[in-house]
Amino acid sequence: MEVICLEDAAFYTLIETVVERIKEKLSTTEDKWIGGEEAMRKLRITSKTTLQKLRDEGKIRFSQPEKKIILYDVDSINEYLEEHAKERF
Template identity: 55%
Template sequence: MKTFILIDEDSFFELIDKVVAHIDQKATEKNSKWITPEAAMKALNITSKTTLQRYRDEGKIRFAQPSKKIILYDSQSIDEFLEKNTRDTF
């Protein structure tokens, strides 16, 4: 038994655009050495910008500041920070 779903052309292309944007975002997150503060917070599973700044100030994660208001974080240093703070179970 086959099921068919009918949608109008505008809705179809809107859906395709959203899928492509989502795929692009995921690919950028995985392949980018330098990530935004929001992506860094997500990777670290934190919600506080203060905690992110503390990690940066204490040298726990690497960052770049290409201009005064732009700070980017090294995704590899975040992975290393998480690995360093991993605890094995008994």
């Protein structure tokens, strides 16, 4: 067994550093808009056709900032999943 001794100031500096790193890790938020592959991963689907169907039926929000780029709203995907969640009784 090894024992490491630290002075009070060094100990508290170490603790503050650790706390700051944890705060940085927790504060990273996911993007509001994601690409098709990530949207499919979140929805647990493998078909681009299914993703297009959800988009076309207005079940999930999307944005098309450029002709070939379609981005999906993470909040609407999460809402869609919540709406279709089944409760077990």
